[in-house]
Amino acid sequence: MENFRYLKPAAIDKALSLKKELGSKARFLLGGTDLFIQMDKGFVVPETVIDLKGIDELKGIEKKDGYVYVGARVTWTQLIESDLIRKEFPALWEASDIVASVGVRNTGTLVGNICNAVPSLEGGSPLLAYNAAVLVKSSQGEREIPAADFFTGVKKTALADDEMVTGVKIPVKNGKFGEVYVKMGRYEGEDLAQAGVAVVVDDKNNYRIALNAVAPTPVRAEKAEALLSGKKLDESLAEKAAELALESISPISDIRSSKEYRLHMCRVMVKRALMASVSRMETGKPALNTRLI
């Protein structure tokens, strides 16, 4: 790894003024589980690394005014340990629980995950399915980017060079709901997703379906959602919706999977995730982390 300057500011404003001054020569650091691997391989060579772990304002999970706010420093482990996330956002809870291994989850963050923006990212689909927003700050001001607009390509986001993600904001749902995140990996443990599916349903028969690792960015299966909208789910409708979901994805063949296998399994996963989400809403079962594939 090349030598780099390491800075650890204690306030957002200080970090932002450093980033403004240094631009693309500096990178923000959270858990480092993506950044340091890329630096080690020479894929990115920042002159300065700005560690955000000294900034208390970026900590915590908070429910306020109809939203749950997840700060940039919140790790996957903290999400799993949060009763709020477990109860109100089970798809995000399931996605968090299946990232890598304990060691990576103890340091890696949801915000680092979405800023890294690889197609397989576990955090993308739940945030899309929730219609979440990404909270962004620069020394010029702040803005919110809908999760659906945040991802612009493979490892690309809507962030400008001088901007920092301070957290994400997820709307709290009213009424009954059921959710699932299902991941297909090659083996148990530290493997990135071959495909991932998040589904959120409610008792007014609204359905939201998002997929990761099967397109350059996480995507919503909008045609399938439209087919389902307002209808009570049964096996045959779930089957049709799963077929239609394939029109929203564009998987490739790579080291983890062939395109054909991804397509086949996405159909299976979308159908099972839909059925399981409705069942969870109605009966509380299957329990979190029940294997669907």
Ligand SMILES: Cc1cc2nc3c(=O)[nH]c(=O)nc-3n(C[C@H](O)[C@H](O)[C@H](O)COP(=O)(O)OP(=O)(O)OC[C@H]3O[C@@H](n4cnc5c(N)ncnc54)[C@H](O)[C@@H]3O)c2cc1C
């Ligand atoms: C062995 C192993 C297994 C893994 N398995 C999985 C897996 O199963 N699923 C999965 O999704 N991922 C997996 N990952 C990837 C990684 O762990 C996650 O993406 C993690 O959530 C990244 O978070 P981090 O805090 O470590 O990010 P960092 O590495 O600190 O940062 C990631 C990127 O975001 C930028 N950044 C950080 N903070 C900000 C900010 N506030 N504003 C703007 N830009 C910022 C950094 O400059 C960097 O480019 C794995 C990684 C390893 C090493």
